[in-house]
Structures are given as C-alpha cells and as structure tokens.
Amino acid sequence: MPKLMVTLFSVAAGLAVANIYYVQPLITAIADEFHRGSGETSLIVTVTTFGYAAGLVFVVPLADIVDRRKLIVTLLSIVAVIQAVSAAAPSITVLTVVSGLVAASAVVAPIMVAFAATLAAPAERGGVTGRVMSGVLVGVLLARTGGGLVAQWAGSWRAVYVAAAVLMVVLALLLHRKLPTVPVGARLGYGGLLRSVVAIVREEPVLRLRCLYGFLSFAGFSAFWATTAFLLAGPPYHYGEAVIGLFGLLGAVGAYAARVAGRFVDRGWERWSTGALLLAVLLAWGLMAIDGGGALLPLMAGVVVLDLGVQGVQVANLSTIYALRPEARSRITMAYTGTYFLGGAVGSAVSGAAYAAGGWLAVCAAGAVFAVLALAIWAVQTLCRAR
Known part of the structure; x- marks a missing residue:
C-alpha cells in the first residue's frame, strides 16, 4: 500500500472523527448564547455519544455489503450538510438533535481503518493499521484544542461548524477521486x-x-x-x-x-x-x-x-x-x-x-x-x- 495512500487514509480518518469532538470545548459558549444551564447544554455531548454508538451498530457493517468508496463519500457529504445546519442552529434543541445526527453519520473513521486493512498486504497490515489509527488519535486531540482556538479567533462557536462543513466537502471530493473501488465481499x-x-x-x-x-x-x-x-x-x-x-x-x-x-x-x-x-x-x-x-x-x-x-x-x-x-x-x-x-x-x-x-x-x-x-x-x- 503506497505511503501517500496510507497518509490520505490517516488524515481522512482523523478529520472525520473530529466532528464528534468539536463541541466539547464549545459547551460554555453555547450555554451563554442560548442562556441555558450546564446540565441542559451538556446534553449535547450525551446525545452525540449515543448517536455515534448508533452509527457504529447500524452504519459501519454496511461497508461489508456496499461499495466502501461510495459509502464513505456519502457519509462525509451528509456530515457536511448537517454541520452547516449546526452552524445556523436557532436553538439549543435543534443543535442537540443535529449533533446526534452528525455523530451517527461521522463513523467514517472505523470504516477507513477496516478499509486500509483490506488494501494492505498481510505483512504490513499492522503498520498500516497503526498509521491510520494515529490519524484518528490526532484528529481527536486537534478537535478538542483546535475547536476552541477557532471559536476564540473567529469570535463565535458557529465558525467551528462552518469550518467543519467546508472540510467535509473538500474531503469528500478528494476521496471520491482517490479511493479505489473494491469488490463487495458479502x-x-x-x-x-x-x-x-x-x-x-x-x-x-x-x-x-x-x-x-x-x-x-x-x-x-x-x-x-x-x-x-x-x-x-x-x-x-x-x-x-x-x-x-x-x-x-x-x-x-x-x-x-x-x-x-x-x-x-x-x-x-x-x-x-x-x-x-x-x-x-x-x-x-x-x-x-x-x-x-x-x-x-x-x-x-x-x-x-x-x-x-x-x-x-x-x-x-x-x-x-x-x-x-x-x-x-x-x-x-x-x-x-x-x-x-x-x-x-x-x-x-x-x-x-x-x-x-x-x-x-x-x-x-x-x-x-x-x-x-x-x-x-x-x-x-x-x-x-x-x-
């Protein structure tokens, strides 16, 4: 598996998983804008967690019966649309609901890890899996720190969701061009x-x-x-x-x-x-x-x-x-x-x-x-x- 392709998988997995962590450093700013308490605002994180769990159960297995490239591009496109809706959310209720939908659609990272393992030769599978997983970990870290920095620089937590939507559009277009098509096994x-x-x-x-x-x-x-x-x-x-x-x-x-x-x-x-x-x-x-x-x-x-x-x-x-x-x-x-x-x-x-x-x-x-x-x-x- 070419190193450039492994790097693409690693970056894509990291950017995808970041979508469920952007909200964590933004909680206090969201609570202030909508004049809500910490309990109601923290519900966003809870709903995001359950949404991701639902995506793991009901979406990830689809990669064994459908074209992985199309599935990944479709999910990233859905995430882009929902993140744009998040940026314009008129209430905390809307933001909470769409956060769950984003999380359920943002399960691209585990699909990318399994896809990379499929493309890698047996002798290099562990190393390739490790490199893609490193991208996932970096994505988690940068989402938590970078989300706060972008919000502070732009003066609004909504800017983080706008940036996330743009990133997902660019990533979807790139992966549509670069990912190989692999025959469905099951x-x-x-x-x-x-x-x-x-x-x-x-x-x-x-x-x-x-x-x-x-x-x-x-x-x-x-x-x-x-x-x-x-x-x-x-x-x-x-x-x-x-x-x-x-x-x-x-x-x-x-x-x-x-x-x-x-x-x-x-x-x-x-x-x-x-x-x-x-x-x-x-x-x-x-x-x-x-x-x-x-x-x-x-x-x-x-x-x-x-x-x-x-x-x-x-x-x-x-x-x-x-x-x-x-x-x-x-x-x-x-x-x-x-x-x-x-x-x-x-x-x-x-x-x-x-x-x-x-x-x-x-x-x-x-x-x-x-x-x-x-x-x-x-x-x-x-x-x-x-x-």
Missing part, C-alpha cells in the same frame, strides 16, 4: 448482515478475547479523563479550562504508540506486546496515584504511559482481529468498537462514583482494577497456550 440483506455479527462473535474466540481487552483498557482510559478536570481544577493545581485542555496534548504520545504497536504485531509479537502494554497501563495508575495525584511530574508521566498503553493495545487488538475474516472486517470492526465504546461508558460511570466517594485515589484504584483484570485474562490465556 452478499447479504441488511437484517442478515446484522445477525451475522452475532454469529461472527460466537464463532471467533480471538475476537471475543480482543473485545474484552478493549473493553477493560478503554474503561480505565475513560475513568481517567472523566474526572481529571476535577483533580486539575482543585488543589494543589487550580488550573483553568485552557490549561486543563492543553493537558490533553500529552496524549499525542498515543499516536506514536499506535504505529509502534502495529509493527510488533506484523512481526508476530502480538501476544507479548499486548501483555507489556497492559502492564504499562497498570504502572500508569501507580504513577498517577503518587501523593494522591498532587505530584505534577509523576501525574504527567502517568498520563503519557496510560495513553501509550491503551492506544497500543487498541492497535494490537485491531491488527489481530483484522486477520480473522477479510470479507467481514467492517462487521468485526462494529463488534469490537461497540464493545470498546461500552467499556468507555462503564469506566466513566465508575470513575464518577469513585471520585464522589473517595476522591482521586479511589479513581486510581478503580483504574488499577480494570488493568489487573485485563492482565489476569492475558496471563491465563498465555498459560493455556503454553500448555
């Missing part, structure tokens, strides 16, 4: 397609195992980001929103980890690299627990190690499961990302309850439990194979 009706996902999960133990790793690793990751703002806003840090947002840029290391993990998988080291990455996640929670989270350098080091471990596990998981059934990669993607997403929701809920009950150390304990469970499963699987 000949199924839509109902049969969704039912086949259940059959694939039942028949593939490796997929079930990797879904479990994804669930537990992303649960811990979400547990951290769900409550870190409370830690950084309180003593001894007293950071403002801008600094807390920039703190997330430490996650850029995860983009690098994604590429490195893919190379290890290509060399046949997926089992041992997974164990090492899960151990890194556990180490990260230990670092972030030092002095109750009050030591800045260990906390920053913990964030870097946590992101490296979680994103590395993500790439190892995807590279492994994409070798299972080439004709069903989009359905496999749906099964994995759905489980992964569910883990994030569980981790966020557990983290909120833990922080309310015992502060930051309780959050670290909860995250460590997720990591220990994943490591225990890995150890049992490794021992069973050794026998």
Whole structure:
C-alpha cells in the first residue's frame, strides 16, 4: 500500500472523527448564547455519544455489503450538510438533535481503518493499521484544542461548524477521486448482515478475547479523563479550562504508540506486546496515584504511559482481529468498537462514583482494577497456550 495512500487514509480518518469532538470545548459558549444551564447544554455531548454508538451498530457493517468508496463519500457529504445546519442552529434543541445526527453519520473513521486493512498486504497490515489509527488519535486531540482556538479567533462557536462543513466537502471530493473501488465481499440483506455479527462473535474466540481487552483498557482510559478536570481544577493545581485542555496534548504520545504497536504485531509479537502494554497501563495508575495525584511530574508521566498503553493495545487488538475474516472486517470492526465504546461508558460511570466517594485515589484504584483484570485474562490465556 503506497505511503501517500496510507497518509490520505490517516488524515481522512482523523478529520472525520473530529466532528464528534468539536463541541466539547464549545459547551460554555453555547450555554451563554442560548442562556441555558450546564446540565441542559451538556446534553449535547450525551446525545452525540449515543448517536455515534448508533452509527457504529447500524452504519459501519454496511461497508461489508456496499461499495466502501461510495459509502464513505456519502457519509462525509451528509456530515457536511448537517454541520452547516449546526452552524445556523436557532436553538439549543435543534443543535442537540443535529449533533446526534452528525455523530451517527461521522463513523467514517472505523470504516477507513477496516478499509486500509483490506488494501494492505498481510505483512504490513499492522503498520498500516497503526498509521491510520494515529490519524484518528490526532484528529481527536486537534478537535478538542483546535475547536476552541477557532471559536476564540473567529469570535463565535458557529465558525467551528462552518469550518467543519467546508472540510467535509473538500474531503469528500478528494476521496471520491482517490479511493479505489473494491469488490463487495458479502452478499447479504441488511437484517442478515446484522445477525451475522452475532454469529461472527460466537464463532471467533480471538475476537471475543480482543473485545474484552478493549473493553477493560478503554474503561480505565475513560475513568481517567472523566474526572481529571476535577483533580486539575482543585488543589494543589487550580488550573483553568485552557490549561486543563492543553493537558490533553500529552496524549499525542498515543499516536506514536499506535504505529509502534502495529509493527510488533506484523512481526508476530502480538501476544507479548499486548501483555507489556497492559502492564504499562497498570504502572500508569501507580504513577498517577503518587501523593494522591498532587505530584505534577509523576501525574504527567502517568498520563503519557496510560495513553501509550491503551492506544497500543487498541492497535494490537485491531491488527489481530483484522486477520480473522477479510470479507467481514467492517462487521468485526462494529463488534469490537461497540464493545470498546461500552467499556468507555462503564469506566466513566465508575470513575464518577469513585471520585464522589473517595476522591482521586479511589479513581486510581478503580483504574488499577480494570488493568489487573485485563492482565489476569492475558496471563491465563498465555498459560493455556503454553500448555
């Protein structure tokens, strides 16, 4: 697979996934314009989350039965139109509804990852998957930071949606010209397609195992980001929103980890690299627990190690499961990302309850439990194979 084509996939996946994160730094500005409280305004984020989950379940599997190039271009065109509507939203109710529709249509990133895995040769699949995933991670980071910067520069949160709509139009035109047409592998009706996902999960133990790793690793990751703002806003840090947002840029290391993990998988080291990455996640929670989270350098080091471990596990998981059934990669993607997403929701809920009950150390304990469970499963699987 040519490097330029891999770069195109990486950039496209990042720009597509950014659409569901632009709103996060804009919440306060939206609340001020529509004179609404934080509870009502934060509902936009909740609806966006559920919309994306719906897209993962009902849209992503379509890539196994329709032309991927046409599906991707169509989805990006829909996103462009809806983002334009978001920019002109006359009320918070309209903005909330269209945010859910955008999220359901913006599931291009997982489709692009599976598409890249299909085009790549077996010997390079892990590396290619890692590079495309790095684009997804960078897209998430730049959406959160760039969205706030564009809104501040333009003087309006609406400018962010205008820019997003223009980007999607340009991206759709580019991908329409550059993406190859690949023959459809599966000949199924839509109902049969969704039912086949259940059959694939039942028949593939490796997929079930990797879904479990994804669930537990992303649960811990979400547990951290769900409550870190409370830690950084309180003593001894007293950071403002801008600094807390920039703190997330430490996650850029995860983009690098994604590429490195893919190379290890290509060399046949997926089992041992997974164990090492899960151990890194556990180490990260230990670092972030030092002095109750009050030591800045260990906390920053913990964030870097946590992101490296979680994103590395993500790439190892995807590279492994994409070798299972080439004709069903989009359905496999749906099964994995759905489980992964569910883990994030569980981790966020557990983290909120833990922080309310015992502060930051309780959050670290909860995250460590997720990591220990994943490591225990890995150890049992490794021992069973050794026998």
